[in-house]
Amino acid sequence: MSAPPSSPGGVSTRQPAVFLDRDGTINEQMGYINHISRFHLLPGVGQAIRRLNEYGLPVLVVTNQSGLARGYFPESLLDEVHAEMRRQLALQGAHIDGLYICPHHPEAKEERFRLTCTCRKPRTGLLEQAAAERHLDLPRSYVVGDRWSDLRCGAAVGATTILVLTGYGRGDAQYIGPTQTVQPDFVAEDLQTAVQWILDRENNKQG
Template identity: 50%
Template sequence: MRRVVFLDRDGTINKDVGYIHQPAKVRLLPGAAQAIVSIREAGLAVVVVSNQSGIARGRFGLEDLLAVQAEVERQLQEAGAWLDGFYYCPHHPEGVVEPFAAVCGCRKPATGLLERAARELGLSLEGSFMVGDKRSDVACGYYAGLTSLLVTSGMPLEPAASPAEEPAHILPDLAAAAKWILGRWAGLEPLR
């Protein structure tokens, strides 16, 4: 079983422009692609887990989400960076579009996306990592038993509302987070 670094997408890999739904607006954050390359070269999987409540809220459709994701992956691949998986939550309890207007087990900080990815891709949650720009990403990793890192990506830091929202470390961007993980990873025992 491989360990994994789960990554939030918007605000962690690409610039968060708010309910992004146009491929033309996709801008990778500096160093993000190289960070993904270095994590995968170290033998960890990279899986993106993304809350996309814009679908439940009627801001955009599933095809828009997939078009944006395709563009994110196209830009990453141009820099040699490949993902092992992409999982998203289209739900929101206050949504207006059926059947997505619902309480679900996959909207971060719930751990459904991580568990599904681990099951489908044969990944170990134990000894794995979560990196995101929101406190909900940090808490998601905490609830799944991972080591969580918070990246600020140039935005003001939201205060933690609970111990679950306290990351192992706060870093400026994904490049710095990858470096931190790889330093930590070198000291981990291999999985049996």
């Protein structure tokens, strides 16, 4: 494994990032988005991501999309949905810096997607891929999502984890969370609240 990039003084130049789940965190939780008409950004998401952009924290989306593996929709629709996500964010002056997708499932209809992979959350493959490609410091990063699988994924790489109560979050917090060993570092009403907490924390570090 190669060493992290460093400045002339020997200090690592790896930076923290904010990893966002997609469904239930960025857009309304619909189960499976099997038509473009089912994609709707949650209120305040564009503003929240724009604040991260302006602060200089990379924003990466990491998402399980087993609906592709199960044959519920084609790859072309997944591409269309993500193009629409980027378009709607751009209208609010926001952007994501990367998009990482796990299309696998052990019971996939198509053989090419039928495997037990290392990238399906709560496994950490997507985060590790992003960190390697973009020189990110995972222990200094944040993982935000509405499911305990997001929290377990983030905790496994030493990241700070945030549960949002949008999507499945409120139900998971009430019915799943009390039995879990892994607990979020912060519980946020929505992505806007999560981003405010992240920025406050980063500013306190610098202070």
